[in-house]
Amino acid sequence: MEKIFKEAIEKEALLATRRHFLSSLGTGIGALAMGSFLGSCGTQSAVKTSSLKIPPHFGKAKSVIFLHMAGAPSQLELFDYKPVLAKFDGKECPKELIEGKKFAFIRGIPNLLGPKANFAQYGQAGHWISDHMPHLSTQADKITFLKGMYTDQFNHAPAQLLMHTGSARLGRPSMGSWVSYGLGSENENLPSFMVLASGGKNPDAGKSAWGSGFLPSIYQGVQCRSAGEPVLFIQNPAGVNTDIRKASIDAINAVNQETFQEFGDPETVARMGQYEMAYKMQSSVPEVMDISKEPAYIHELYGTKPGEEAFANNCLLARKMVEQGVRFVQLFDWGWDSHGTSKSGSVDWGLHQKCLETDRAISGLLIDLEQRGLLEETLIVWGGEFGRTPMQENREGKTQDYFGRDHHTDAFTMWLAGGGIKPGFSFGETDELGYATVNGKTSIYDLQATILHCLGIEHESFTFPFQGRNFRLTDVFGKVIQPILA
Amino acid sequence: MILLDAGPSDWVLFFGHFHPVLVHLPIGMLLIAVIMYFFASKKSVPYVFFWAFISAVFSCLMGWALSQSGEYDENTLFFHQWLGVAVAVLSGALAYMTAYWSQDAAMARLIKPFLFVSVALITLTGHFGGNLTHGSDYLTAYLPQPIRGWVGMEPRAEQGGANEPAIRKIANIEAALIYQDLVQPVLKQKCWSCHNAEKQKGKLRMDSPAFLMTGGEDGAIIKAGFPEESEIIKRLLLPDSDEHHMPPKGKPGFSEEEISILHWWLKEGADFKKKVKDASADAKIKTILKRYSSGESSGPYLSPVFKMSISEADESDVKDLQKLGLLVNPSAKDQPFLEVNAVNAYGLGDKELEALVNIQDQIVSLKLGKTKISDASMKQLATMPLLIFLALDHTKVSDKGLTSLEGLRYLESLNLYGTQVSDAGLASLAKIKSLKHLYVWQSKVTDAGLATFKKARPGVQVDNGFKGKWPLEIDTIRVEEKMK
Structure with a gap:
């Protein structure tokens, strides 16, 4: 008899490998630290995923809609008006500008390329906006431009990662995850961080651009599709009704609860939260994702066609999500990489097509949020992962068939509107050729710090302990852009 | 030697x-x-x-x-x-x-x-x-009254942290002295602590015009008329990480406006007796001067409510409300101000709302859009003295109820989109002096009523839905032609 007991204990001990031991040890300590940070109840806090947490400061924005034009739109054809560049159109780029610089495709000495758009000033603010964005120009006074943005990554994927996770390498949590982790969701039936992609492709950085990194996986972005089933794999399988589904989830979670008590891995708790959320989403998501019930004047405003996979539909969905209390909505639209290697990739025709797809929808979004009283609480961010060169691309040393520009890190334009941001303002300036920022230099970290600030989060103290050090979105950089705050 | x-x-x-x-x-x-x-x-x-x-x-x-x-x-x-x-x-x-x-x-x-x-x-x-x-005033800088008076010290100037603006309001900006009224207060706040009679970092004193012109161990810091060549400006404009940047790391820096004013004074000859009206100001300087004369702050706006000290709500009251499905959360960590949101409780009616009475002194934001409340609740809302943000969209509230809200002294944003409110309701809202944003889209408000309201309260942003031409005609062919 004694032998049997002994054997049982030994078997049990064998089950707990060194890995289990280390993981329970590590997470135990981590959870303690997290508990003290959140001022709540240790590991259990991960269970209450949708419970609202508290911003450390008075934040003016309650939610964020980040409109990412994946591929990087040309600032020189949209918002950064450079008449001097037009004068030097076709001339060789001054050597001192490109000496020692590396470009993704430009080789040797390229020619300068004047702006391929017509500009005019709009609104009380006198913003320069090109004729590619006619609808947006009517909304000029809502917008604050950041014309002095710069980055240090000239390839799409790392630059997108830097923009959204604060690191060009994989593995860090995305901004939306940080925000969900810090503030939670208002709506208990919807995830706090949702992602919508259009343009036929996910961004180059892939799902890592909305991953949760080392934060509990419940905080990762939930990607929804605007055509077909909004979220894959949450509908009941054939022959399973809601009651059976609920019963099986309860059973799985009961097992998970036991596993959690045995090993103490917070990921188990996160998984339980995800099952619960998926169950709730079965009814809440189809409702929020259904734009067919929107009145005709709303479709007219955004230029939406129900059932289509389109950026315009995603804009309308973003409004619906924010209205329902979703904290962070991330939109990606692919196809802004205007190298000039094809007609659709040209900075005149191709870029204009992308603007036709987005200009009305973005402007409609601003108008719609405003008339619903949501704009003062919603922060809109528009931009790409870097800018485009004032020089025409000369891939393989040859002039391209179409007008195009290479990736550029030294200067690009982004804009913000809504919650906590001064309306009708412009910050930062580039030189006469639009090559580099001359004042109001704004790093990606500065932008991230500012977005967090608008939500009431102090980026320097908002950390998560991982592998022995406290990590934050802005790493060790970033300064809130004070002049643009309202 | x-x-x-x-x-x-x-x-x-x-x-x-x-x-x-x-x-x-x-x-x-x-x-x-x-x-x-x-x-x-x-x-x-x-x-x-x-x-x-x-x-x-x-x-x-x-x-x-x-x-x-x-x-x-x-x-x-x-x-x-x-x-x-x-x-x-x-x-x-x-x-x-x-x-x-x-x-x-x-x-x-x-x-x-x-x-x-x-x-x-x-x-x-x-x-x-x-x-x-x-510095010799460090020890007694925060000596409280009335002891200050007993020992013959001047009362301490009302001053916030070093990040607060050095200049608050200048009544007659035209007659103001550029150095004395605009430059010196900033230098005093941000430079003097290290460059004064007792301490001269870099052998530099900045606490009087004569010392300012003398400069420090690296020579003059001011080149009158040439701000770009003046060390004082150069140091301010260096990147924060540069070891020569002034003020040094950890000390509050100059704002862009403060640098602009200093730059302007240097450009105008670094004259200690020059008045604002005798100097030529460009558009940028004019905006800054205008702000100084009106006394409005350049920093982000925060409702005066958040500067008040109020008592905290009872935790059990908050828990009771959460049982009703309401989100009740502090506006910020460790602050007594509460925000209430009914996004998960659209079934909430007038009766349930009565439960808010226990936290009425703490509520600053109340979102009741799409709930079943009616005019009967408006009297109760009127008893929430610190209400800043109120959303009543898609509720049964009407003109009658709005009369109760006149007494809300801090209300800045009111959302009445999708309600039965009409022009008469707007008239009573015009009495709320703190109002900044008003949303009346899809209500019964008429253009005429809106015009009257805007006349009475030009500072309020009223949104009655977008009425412009939409969508715009876009000339796509022209772009095709440019292609060639």
Whole structure:
């Protein structure tokens, strides 16, 4: 008899490998630290995923809609008006500008390329906006431009990662995850961080651009599709009704609860939260994702066609999500990489097509949020992962068939509107050729710090302990852009 | 001579910078020795005095090294230096006395007076040392009233942190002196603490026009008429991470506006007597001046409500409300102000809303859109004195109910989109002086009613839905042509 007991204990001990031991040890300590940070109840806090947490400061924005034009739109054809560049159109780029610089495709000495758009000033603010964005120009006074943005990554994927996770390498949590982790969701039936992609492709950085990194996986972005089933794999399988589904989830979670008590891995708790959320989403998501019930004047405003996979539909969905209390909505639209290697990739025709797809929808979004009283609480961010060169691309040393520009890190334009941001303002300036920022230099970290600030989060103290050090979105950089705050 | 001109070597200053750290050792040891002499065994006292002596000698050496930087007020330094030396000598003497004189009754009588003198000396030395690093007004800067009055000090100027604007409001901006009224307050707030009578970092004083023009160890800091060549501007514009950036890391920096004004003053000849009206101002300067004359703050706006100190709501009351499905959360961490949101409780009616009575003094934001509440609840909302943000969209609220809201003194945003509110309701809302945003889309408000309201309250942003031409015609063919 004694032998049997002994054997049982030994078997049990064998089950707990060194890995289990280390993981329970590590997470135990981590959870303690997290508990003290959140001022709540240790590991259990991960269970209450949708419970609202508290911003450390008075934040003016309650939610964020980040409109990412994946591929990087040309600032020189949209918002950064450079008449001097037009004068030097076709001339060789001054050597001192490109000496020692590396470009993704430009080789040797390229020619300068004047702006391929017509500009005019709009609104009380006198913003320069090109004729590619006619609808947006009517909304000029809502917008604050950041014309002095710069980055240090000239390839799409790392630059997108830097923009959204604060690191060009994989593995860090995305901004939306940080925000969900810090503030939670208002709506208990919807995830706090949702992602919508259009343009036929996910961004180059892939799902890592909305991953949760080392934060509990419940905080990762939930990607929804605007055509077909909004979220894959949450509908009941054939022959399973809601009651059976609920019963099986309860059973799985009961097992998970036991596993959690045995090993103490917070990921188990996160998984339980995800099952619960998926169950709730079965009814809440189809409702929020259904734009067919929107009145005709709303479709007219955004230029939406129900059932289509389109950026315009995603804009309308973003409004619906924010209205329902979703904290962070991330939109990606692919196809802004205007190298000039094809007609659709040209900075005149191709870029204009992308603007036709987005200009009305973005402007409609601003108008719609405003008339619903949501704009003062919603922060809109528009931009790409870097800018485009004032020089025409000369891939393989040859002039391209179409007008195009290479990736550029030294200067690009982004804009913000809504919650906590001064309306009708412009910050930062580039030189006469639009090559580099001359004042109001704004790093990606500065932008991230500012977005967090608008939500009431102090980026320097908002950390998560991982592998022995406290990590934050802005790493060790970033300064809130004070002049643009309202 | 060449050596002298080169100034102290890095090594001297390196050790010098340890003086403020080391100096606390002899202070502590001396005091503990005195305490031990009176209240504990006298046996170990000589040892403590001996180590106090050793540490005091080292402190003196390093203090001397630090003084070589020449950044300190000579008078204060003289007293601090020689008092310090006296303390070192005295602690050595006391080590000797307590060791060898204690047994001798006649000599032992001398020890006590020396102990008192040593405490007095170390206090004085420490005080002068403090004055050297922090400035002579550091200790008493926050002396409260009425003691301030008793000792004959001026009342402390109402001042926030160093990040608060140095200039608040200038009534007659045209007659103001550029230096005295616009430049000096900023220098005083952000430069003087290190460049003053007692402390002259980089051998620079900035607390009077004459010193400002003299410059520091690297020469003049001002080149009148040429701001770009003036060291003072260059230092301000260096990147924060640069070691020559001023003010140094950790100290509040200049705002863009403050730099612009300083730049302007330098460009206008760095004239200490020039008035605003005698200088030519460009558009940027004019905007800044306009702001100074109106007294509005340049920083982000925050409702005055958040500066109030109010009591916290009862936690059990908050929990009861959460049971109704309401989100009840503080506006910010550790703040008593509460935000209530009914996004998960659209079934909420007038009766359920009564439960808010327990936290009515704390609510600053109330979102009741799409709920079943009606005019009956408006009286209750009127009893929430600190309400800033109120959303009543898609509810049954009407003009009748809105009359109750007139008394809300801090209400800034009111959402009435999708309600039965009409022009009569707008008339009562016009009485809310704090109102900034009003949303009346898809209500019964008419264009005429809106015009009347806008006339009465031009500062309020009213949104009645988008009425412009939409979508715009876009000339796509023209772009195709440009392609060629």
